[in-house]
């Protein structure tokens with residue numbers, strides 16, 4: 001199979017038929033063998049019924065329905081797990097991403113050997129204040145911390161070599177940082193393609209300003225995980241030992257001073273150095289233990305699923 005199109009969605013009933021027809025048209029005119037995997041993430045409208053109807057007419061349509069809303073990252077994870085095409089394309093369900101981009105994206109993966117190609121909505125059709133400005137700031141921060149040189153991390157339209165999606169673990173709200181996850185997993189060949197973006201035709205956006213706050217917090221997490229995720233002891237152990245040594249030096253100084261130089265001076269507990277010694281040694285040991293626990297957790301990592309599927313279609 002050439003292409004798997006993975007489409008996570010939440011309450012997009014009006015768009016699905018049109019989106020399906022458009023994708024099918026592009027696939028057929030390019031003679032691709034393909035599947036479209038819709039992941040209905042607990043929609044409360046008619047989205048799942050629409051997907052059922054589409055699948056009756058078109059055997060390329062597959063579907064996953066979550067028991068409740070688990071989030072876009074979980075939906076992508078489920079789709080990636082099932083995808084079979086040599087190229088996997090993700091796109092939004094709201095018709096803002098243009099299926100006409102698919103052949104070019106496919107070719108960049110297959111012929112130009114990119115591991116991942118991310119869409120770049122150079123000209124956006126969203127509101128300037130709510131999306132465009134914060135998103136510039138957000139992308140700048142993401143570039144700086146991750147070292148992945150993309151202009152538009154958050155674009156839903158992306159193409160992947162199948163082996164990339166099978167080897168990354170998208171969870172939490174990490175769908176914004178899949179290129180960073182891919183890079184951390186060892187896929188260095190990351191490209192970008194300017195894609196056409198449309199204004200939302202039906203429904204309304206599901207992500208508000210809170211995405212930027214969450215986005216930045218996730219960015220810190222991902223930076224941390226990529227630096228120290230595989231070796232927590234290198235950070236916590238070093239910090240812990242350093243602090244402990246500082247504290248111990250103060251304690252030693254107090255002890256020697258008391259025993260040999262000032263036995264009749266102030267009580268040790270009345271001196272500020274005592275409190276510095278006490279707190280740094282305690283915090284230092286805690287850091288050390290945190291690093292050690294991190295290492296233990298790493299070694300017992302279980303592959304637990306983070307979502308529950310209610311129904312599956314053709315999979």
Ligand SMILES: Nc1nc2c(ncn2[C@@H]2O[C@H](COP(=O)(O)OP(=O)(O)O)[C@@H](O)[C@H]2O)c(=O)[nH]1
Nearest residue numbers: 008009010041071072075092093094205206207
């Ligand atoms: N699986 C899943 N998809 C979601 C969720 N929220 C939004 N989406 C989908 O993600 C895509 C982009 O969402 P949208 O609201 O258009 O965001 P915007 O284009 O950035 O304003 C659409 O296809 C939505 O249906 C969610 O909680 N779970």
Ligand SMILES: [Mg+2]
Nearest residue numbers: 092094096200
């Ligand atoms: Mg949208």
